[in-house]
Amino acid sequence: MENRKRYLAYNMLGVIEVTDQDTHHIINVEFFDRSARKSYYFNDNFKYDLGYLGERGAVYACPPENDHPAQVLYKPYGTWSNQGEWTYLLKRPGIRVLGVTAGGTRPSSSLRHSNDADLQG
Secondary structure, three states, X not given: OOOOEXXXXXXXXXXXXXXXXXXXXXXXXXXXXXXXXOOEEEEEOOOOOEEEEXXXXXXXXXXXXXXXXXXXXEEEOOOOOOXXXXXXXXXXXXXXXXXXXXXXXXXXXXXXXXXXXXXXX
């Protein structure tokens, strides 16, 4: 039997685990301090292959595949902030995400008119 589970992230806050279901992934986020943050899971149709747990949210990235470009997804924890979830598409062909981290500022330009320079840190 094939190993269908793997880790996207593991740090002092918790773990992001992914289960491959062939057509999609199931992302499971568990926190070590369950009194501070609630664990959650979601279906992933883009097959994210990178992840990071930050103090205020988690970030995920997926490679380009078929008809969708590479993308970065940020999901903040809870609803304490007015900052919501956002997705950043890397529209140029052949662009891949090499690494992700959470905790920085969101892209400076409009998410409707994305600029890859926003992601260079």
